[in-house]
Amino acid sequence: DDETIVVIPGDGIGQEVVPAAVEVLESLDAGFDLVTYEAGDHVAAERGTPLPAETRAAVETADATLFGAAGESAADVILPLRRAVDSFVNVRPARAYPGVDALRPETDLVFLRENTEGVYAGLGRRLTDDVATGTRLTTRSASERLAEFACRYLADAAADSFTVVHKANVMGETDGLFRESVFDVAADHGVEPDEALMDAFATRVCLDPTQFDIVVCPNLAGDVLSDLAAGLVGGLGLLPSANLGPERGLFEPVHGTAPDIAGQGLSNPSATILSAAMLLEFLGYDEDARAVRRAVESVLESGPRTPDLGSDATTSDVTATIIERMSTD
Amino acid sequence: DDETIVVIPGDGIGQEVVPAAVEVLESLDAGFDLVTYEAGDHVAAERGTPLPAETRAAVETADATLFGAAGESAADVILPLRRAVDSFVNVRPARAYPGVDALRPETDLVFLRENTEGVYAGLGRRLTDDVATGTRLTTRSASERLAEFACRYLADAAADSFTVVHKANVMGETDGLFRESVFDVAADHGVEPDEALMDAFATRVCLDPTQFDIVVCPNLAGDVLSDLAAGLVGGLGLLPSANLGPERGLFEPVHGTAPDIAGQGLSNPSATILSAAMLLEFLGYDEDARAVRRAVESVLESGPRTPDLGSDATTSDVTATIIERMSTD
Ligand SMILES: CC(C)[C@H](C(=O)O)[C@@H](O)C(=O)O
Ligand SMILES: CC(C)[C@H](C(=O)O)[C@@H](O)C(=O)O
Numbered sequence: 033d034d035e036t037i038v039v040i041p042g043d044g045i046g047q048e049v050v051p052a053a054v055e056v057l058e059s060l061d062a063g064f065d066l067v068t069y070e071a072g073d074h075v076a077a078e079r080g081t082p083l084p085a086e087t088r089a090a091v092e093t094a095d096a097t098l099f100g101a102a103g104e105s106a107a108d109v110i111l112p113l114r115r116a117v118d119s120f121v122n123v124r125p126a127r128a129y130p131g132v133d134a135l136r137p138e139t140d141l142v143f144l145r146e147n148t149e150g151v152y153a154g155l156g157r158r159l160t161d162d163v164a165t166g167t168r169l170t171t172r173s174a175s176e177r178l179a180e181f182a183c184r185y186l187a188d189a190a191a192d193s194f195t196v197v198h199k200a201n202v203m204g205e206t207d208g209l210f211r212e213s214v215f216d217v218a219a220d221h222g223v224e225p226d227e228a229l230m231d232a233f234a235t236r237v238c239l240d241p242t243q244f245d246i247v248v249c250p251n252l253a254g255d256v257l258s259d260l261a262a263g264l265v266g267g268l269g270l271l272p273s274a275n276l277g278p279e280r281g282l283f284e285p286v287h288g289t290a291p292d293i294a295g296q297g298l299s300n301p302s303a304t305i306l307s308a309a310m311l312l313e314f315l316g317y318d319e320d321a322r323a324v325r326r327a328v329e330s331v332l333e334s335g336p337r338t339p340d341l342g343s344d345a346t347t348s349d350v351t352a353t354i355i356e357r358m359s360t361d
Numbered sequence: 362d363d364e365t366i367v368v369i370p371g372d373g374i375g376q377e378v379v380p381a382a383v384e385v386l387e388s389l390d391a392g393f394d395l396v397t398y399e400a401g402d403h404v405a406a407e408r409g410t411p412l413p414a415e416t417r418a419a420v421e422t423a424d425a426t427l428f429g430a431a432g433e434s435a436a437d438v439i440l441p442l443r444r445a446v447d448s449f450v451n452v453r454p455a456r457a458y459p460g461v462d463a464l465r466p467e468t469d470l471v472f473l474r475e476n477t478e479g480v481y482a483g484l485g486r487r488l489t490d491d492v493a494t495g496t497r498l499t500t501r502s503a504s505e506r507l508a509e510f511a512c513r514y515l516a517d518a519a520a521d522s523f524t525v526v527h528k529a530n531v532m533g534e535t536d537g538l539f540r541e542s543v544f545d546v547a548a549d550h551g552v553e554p555d556e557a558l559m560d561a562f563a564t565r566v567c568l569d570p571t572q573f574d575i576v577v578c579p580n581l582a583g584d585v586l587s588d589l590a591a592g593l594v595g596g597l598g599l600l601p602s603a604n605l606g607p608e609r610g611l612f613e614p615v616h617g618t619a620p621d622i623a624g625q626g627l628s629n630p631s632a633t634i635l636s637a638a639m640l641l642e643f644l645g646y647d648e649d650a651r652a653v654r655r656a657v658e659s660v661l662e663s664g665p666r667t668p669d670l671g672s673d674a675t676t677s678d679v680t681a682t683i684i685e686r687m688s689t690d
Contacts, residue, residue: 107531108523156534158534167497172490173491202436203495231588234586253530264567
């Protein structure tokens with residue numbers, strides 16, 4: 033049977049960059065079907081919910097999903113979708129590309145972010161008008177699942193070790209359990225992780241990102257620190273991500289809807305096309321994934337470039353050139 | 362009556378940089394008494410606790426405290442001491458100095474960090490061997506107290522507005538209450554704050570720190586984002602901080618014990634001496650505070666410089682030169 037890929041453009045530039053990535057996927061001679069569904073603010077306006085039941089159901093059964101971005105409703109769209117694919121890890125590579133201005137051009141990191149719990153467990157309560165609590169949840173099973181993935185990832189990446197980032201000096205019970213679980217699994221695999229406190233990591237990665245390679249961290253730490261890394265490589269326009277579950281995956285650029293430039297056809301499709309490359313790899317189309325990645329890198333290096341990278345090419349120019357370079361590769 | 366200043370060197374380079382700052386304070390013709398107390402790992406080793414009761418009691422009644430750094434026991438020392446002065450705000454200026462290599466030399470930020478609650482409320486629990494929870498606490502009163510301070514701070518800093526950083530899209534109840542409380546107080550003062558999500562702030566501050574000026578944020582966000590700013594200005598060696606309460610203050614460099622260089626007399630005393638300047642200002646010695654700050658800036662600009670800034674001066678060289686420049690100012 034052909035694989036089914038669900039495609040959800042969402043809001044803002046999602047409506048430009050996802051179609052661009054679809055063009056790239058369609059240019060391949062691969063055996064999958066692409067089906068488009070809706071989500072986001074524009075859906076909420078019409079239907080009262082940003083995430084219609086049929087979109088969620090489609091993601092729950094698709095082999096993989098490519099998602100663009102959602103506006104105000106982002107958390108109400110993306111968090112349920114991550115759950116819909118039972119995603120236990122958010123893989124966020126953050127590297128600088130030749131040809132693109134970067135604050136730290138030597139940055140080459142991959143964040144493996146816990147993707148189910150922490151402050152994302154949804155356990156907030158307004159106790160009174162004046163008091164609110166939010167419960168961070170950490171389980172050994174989620175931490176171990178992430179750590180098992182990290183150890184397998186090391187092998188694929190030909191790396192020896194990873195860095196565990198946490199704040200166990202303050203969150204002794206939750207991040208303490210996270211840390212302990214990850215170290216236990218690592219020991220079973222003969223891996224000796226480094227570790228860094230979340231705040232110290234923030235300083236150190238700015239001073240010298242080459243100190244780090246693969247970074248394993250709780251949910252909120254991964255959210256903030258991968259966005260920090262985005263700042264070091266020159267903006268959010270370039271970072272792809274993969275939300276991986278045991279059977280399905282959900283792939284999305286790290287950037288948002290960019291309302292200031294949406295609708296003009298000038299958005300940078302690179303992060304979404306790189307997310308599509310991660311999707312291809314997940315489905316086992318390794319050759320195609322490599323071809324897409326190489327073409328994106330080549331275009332980042334030599335142009336055409338969209339305005340966020342200082343030039344004036346359109347989303348279509350960039351996409352067409354990427355497709356061209358894939359075939360002449 | 363003379364003011365009493367408690368001085369706690371702590372561990373590692375705390376034993377070098379605090380005495381340096383004491384020399385600076387003693388060189389002034391000001392009417393306060395300096396009394397030294399102990400805390401940190403070296404105390405824990407001898408006495409079973411890193412924070413002896415007499416140290417805590419002294420901080421509780423002193424007009425101000427200058428603290429260096431603590432090692433493994435840092436959280437068990439500094440968090441109780443912040444409570445001992447009823448500190449509701451941690452003021453963390455992060456600016457680049459002429460003459461010091463900085464990733465973003467145009468950085469000039471002040472973080473006003475909530476200092477009593479959030480994940481620092483100490484509400485972690487290990488429920489079973491495999492499950493832990495930690496409760497973030499947000500109260501309107503703590504958020505308002507911080508916001509009132511921020512509005513007064515604006516006036517002193519001749520600034521119009523501040524940026525509220527939060528993650529209310531995920532932590533809707535806790536950061537939602539924080540955000541709402543800060544905006545309410547701001548409105549009462551005729552201030553219209555900007556806002557940024559914590560993750561977006563991390564990217565944006567790297568891309569262009571001049572977008573921000575005064576940043577008001579919850580406890581953990583302040584911890585991580587001010588350390589990120591430290592990375593932008595070139596290391597932790599330079600950042601001072603003030604933990605302010607209604608009557609007392611606790612002043613400390615943002616850096617830690619630096620075990621790799623401790624004991625050689627080569628540590629950079631600037632952050633601690635700048636913390637002492639914040640202490641002087643808190644006690645009303647505004648002229649002295651300015652003189653100390655100017656002298657530190659002059660030495661950062663023209664040397665002598667310690668090894669962390671690429672040269673080979675000692676802690677004493679730097680301290681002596683700072684004192685000299687203060688008197689010839
Ligand atoms: C939109 C938001 C809920 C989301 C997150 O916090 O995970 C986003 O910041 C991200 O990183 O994908
Ligand atoms: C030592 C630790 C408890 C402390 C904190 O998290 O506040 C430190 O990182 C700081 O920022 O002063």
